[in-house]
Amino acid sequence: LELVSEMLKKAVVSTQSTGGLFGCFDDFGTCIITWFVPCVTFGQNAEAAGVSSCIVGAILFFIPLVNLFCWVKIRGAIREKYSIEGSLINDLFAICCCGLCAIVQEAQQCKNSPGAAIARS
16 A cells, blocks of 8 residues: 555656646646546647547547557657656556546646647648
8 A cells, every 4th residue: 555655646746747646727627628528638638749639539538448558658758748757657557546637637738838839730
């Protein structure tokens, strides 16, 4: 139990720099959208991270195990893109312990970082 507690603390501290894992209400609009239709925010995060298009990401959200793989790829890509410390284990803890908060956290990072605008063709 102590190990799980320590890993969760590391996941919260070392993940995104713009808002903590439990800072969901920092962007209330994104929080509400994610609560009711998480696939939308998930797709937007996938596109912002350069993992897939928004629509493909939203569809992948509904495919078990594929969604977990994509989610880890998205979080890893966001961490790499914005030079945020973390690890696969921390990402998995964040995803499994508070998935909706993790999606909002990723969205906040993508929105609030310099050069965060997504170029549309």
